[in-house]
Amino acid sequence: MAYKAKIRVTLRPSILDVQGKAVQHALDNLGYSTVDSVRIGKYIEVMIDEDSLDDARRIGDEICRKLLANTVMEDYSIELETIK
């Protein structure tokens, strides 16, 4: 079965998001003063060919912890969609 893992990797709330601050500053200069904060992370779509949803979730979790997220300073969330 094919599964699509929609993974979001974000900086922990306690960590200063320098890139987000820069974008917020740029938006302010463009006149978007109602934008209070901007936080930027990664959005990763992974197609996984496994036998069950549980297997796909286990693989998704492993690849986040081993490669896609730096678990010291980032959080990740996984949304799984059954494709066929």
Added chain:
Amino acid sequence: MAYKAKIRVTLRPSILDVQGKAVQHALDNLGYSTVDSVRIGKYIEVMIDEDSLDDARRIGDEICRKLLANTVMEDYSIELETIK
């Protein structure tokens, strides 16, 4: 009212995702051969202080088209959450 715009910016499907290919190759080397494809984009959370959901959506759409997404080669989607 405060709204959280959860924005996903992804390369158009027709565009080769070189970064995604590199990650897929690394996952293959780590033994994750059931990973068929990887596509990497941006996940951006923007706090918007507007009077209505429609105003927040309009601002979200504008900042995507003007700054956050390169609409020539990227697609974007906006999910809005009412905070308070």
